[in-house]
Amino acid sequence: MKVIGADVVVTSPTRNFVTLKLTTDEGLTGLGDATLNGRELAAAAYLREHVAPLLVGRDPGRIEDTWQYLYRGAYWRRGPVTMAAIAAVDMALWDIKGKAAGMPVYQLLGGASRDGLLAYGHASGMSFESLDESIHMHLERGYRAIRVQSAIPGVRAVYGVAAQAQATGERYDYEPAGRGAAPVEEDWDTAAYLRHIPKVFEHVRQQFGAELPLLHDGHHRLRPIEAAKLGRSLEPYDLFWLEDCTPAESQQALRLVRRHTVTPLAIGEVFNAVWDFQQLISEQLIDYVRAAATHFGGITPLRKLMDYAAQYQIRSGFHGPTDVSPVGLAAQLHVGLAIHNFGIQEYMPHSDLTDEVFRQSMRFAGGYLHPGETPGLGVELDEQLAARLPYKPAYLPVSRLHDGTMHDW
Ligand code: EZ4
Numbered sequence: 001m002k003v004i005g006a007d008v009v010v011t012s013p014t015r016n017f018v019t020l021k022l023t024t025d026e027g028l029t030g031l032g033d034a035t036l037n038g039r040e041l042a043a044a045a046y047l048r049e050h051v052a053p054l055l056v057g058r059d060p061g062r063i064e065d066t067w068q069y070l071y072r073g074a075y076w077r078r079g080p081v082t083m084a085a086i087a088a089v090d091m092a093l094w095d096i097k098g099k100a101a102g103m104p105v106y107q108l109l110g111g112a113s114r115d116g117l118l119a120y121g122h123a124s125g126m127s128f129e130s131l132d133e134s135i136h137m138h139l140e141r142g143y144r145a146i147r148v149q150s151a152i153p154g155v156r157a158v159y160g161v162a163a164q165a166q167a168t169g170e171r172y173d174y175e176p177a178g179r180g181a182a183p184v185e186e187d188w189d190t191a192a193y194l195r196h197i198p199k200v201f202e203h204v205r206q207q208f209g210a211e212l213p214l215l216h217d218g219h220h221r222l223r224p225i226e227a228a229k230l231g232r233s234l235e236p237y238d239l240f241w242l243e244d245c246t247p248a249e250s251q252q253a254l255r256l257v258r259r260h261t262v263t264p265l266a267i268g269e270v271f272n273a274v275w276d277f278q279q280l281i282s283e284q285l286i287d288y289v290r291a292a293a294t295h296f297g298g299i300t301p302l303r304k305l306m307d308y309a310a311q312y313q314i315r316s317g318f319h320g321p322t323d324v325s326p327v328g329l330a331a332q333l334h335v336g337l338a339i340h341n342f343g344i345q346e347y348m349p350h351s352d353l354t355d356e357v358f359r360q361s362m363r364f365a366g367g368y369l370h371p372g373e374t375p376g377l378g379v380e381l382d383e384q385l386a387a388r389l390p391y392k393p394a395y396l397p398v399s400r401l402h403d404g405t406m407h408d409w
Pocket residue numbers: 037176217219269321323396
């Protein structure tokens with residue numbers, strides 16, 4: 001078999017997605033996700049200009065070799081644009097291999113290690129009352145684990161408290177990026193946040209009991225000693241995890257956090273290679289790996305990462321926001337089903353229009369996700385509909401302290 005076509009589709013059904021479609025001389029096709037929120041066209045150009053011409057004529061069966069060719073062969077390694085592009089190729093090749101074998105990709109990875117993947121949803125509120133409503137809505141939809149974000153008194157805009165659509169449970173794709181020529185500006189106050197969040201979790205435990213798994217995302221906003229303080233102050237509320245408590249590219253900073261708290265830690269949604277995790281895993285500074293197949297070079301390196309993490313009893317918590325396309329989500333569902341050290345899967349449903357552009361075999365029932373039994377990844381792209389929904393600039397917000405200093409968003 002040979003690759004005879006490599007096409008890049010940029011489409012915007014309520015938000016932007018970058019998809020690679022490989023076609024073979026035997027008529028099989030494969031899809032891969034290279035969506036990089038706010039930098040979509042850079043990933044698309046990297047694929048179109050520098051990768052697609054190299055794929056035509058190659059044997060699609062040689063997944064590892066093609067991955068190494070694109071990673072080592074570029075000389076300029078790593079980085080989110082490069083690794084998203086390589087991820088798209090890797091996923092598309094696994095999709096083709098699954099279709100050729102007549103098997104869903106998880107079967108090629110060793111078969112299912114469980115019946116379904118425990119998923120968590122995003123609840124948020126401007127007040128305790130609206131937060132409770134949002135949690136109830138998620139429980140009614142079947143979620144058995146909930147990420148809790150809340151407005152902070154004195155902070156106008158807060159990460160994780162999105163448009164009305166999120167609180168009301170409407171299927172949405174916008175959060176947290178907003179369409180427009182430039183990012184919106186938000187404000188931030190770490191001290192106010194550290195005072196308020198323990199009260200939020202005290203309230204939620206009172207309302208919803210001790211058993212519901214609760215998660216929280218700090219979104220890279222804290223310094224190590226602040227993260228340590230937050231982790232310790234949340235211990236009475238028994239979190240499933242505290243996510244991205246510091247900007248963890250400084251891996252040794254997590255030693256300080258770890259010394260002070262037993263709140264489990266999850267990190268890595270912005271990481272793109274095993275090296276970003278090396279110290280965090282080998283020193284057991286985290287409990288959950290937050291990588292996304294889309295931003296980590298695809299299925300091949302994600303599987304290797306999880307086998308490395310398994311030696312340290314570290315589990316998966318793959319990044320599943322709406323800016324990972326249905327193709328990228330499918331890729332990590334297949335990995336999550338196959339590995340032994342699965343932990344939990346983030347799941348934000350895409351909009352109805354996105355689900356029309358990307359038809360999926362994936363299902364969500366009773367709080368669990370399953371990639372389905374369709375050969376390959378189980379996603380089909382409606383190219384006619386995609387073509388009618390062109391790219392529109394959209395950016396994540398930026399964040400400033402009250403004195404105007406730029407902060408991490
Ligand atoms: O803000 O994916 O845990 N989930 C997150 C996401 C990120 C977006 C950034 O593109 O932190 O919602």
